[in-house]
Amino acid sequence: MINIESILNANINQKPWPHAVIDNVFNINLETSDANNSHIIWLNNIHDIFYNNIEPILNKYRSNRGGYEELYKDDYYVDYALQVQTPHQKSEIHIDHGRKLWSFVSYLFPKNSSGTKLYDKDKNFLQEIEWKQNRAFAFCSRGGDINPTWHDYGNNSDEYRVTLAVFICKDK
Helix, strand or coil: CECHHHHHCCCCECCCCCEEEEECCECCCHHHCCCCCCCHHHHHHHHHHHHCCHHHHHHHHCHHHCCCCCCCHHHEEEEEEEEEECCCCECCCECCCCCEEEEEEEEEECCCCCCEEEECCCCCEEEEECCCCCEEEEEECCCCCCCCCCEEEECCCCCCEEEEEEEEEECC
């Protein structure tokens, strides 16, 4: 159900920090579906698809941060969840750090909501990754002091905002 090739072949945008915006991530038409339909069975394959592609994903997205560290594959793991935000909820500006090496958030439902806002190292707003169903936003989470990956997200709609978040993590 996931177009892993579109993730591996995505263009890396450099500003304000390296990230990719990937359309048509899933091989299902979310626009003709709603959150009540049962397309959730494809979640069973999420772990395997991403785990089996850890090396090419990290080599691509971490190329400016050292690429894939030659460790045992068992030192990495995939964490994923459906994230649900209530109407008009907003996150704080933050950096995905700690265990997360790579973050991938795909926009599922509703049809219209807010995307992800990107900020520079001084937390000045620079751009928003527009919400579009079946679009994903991916980036390496460890920006460091030189190029921190400050971002936030919110839900400006009256409906629940549902995303699929996938993280490649290092077990340390």
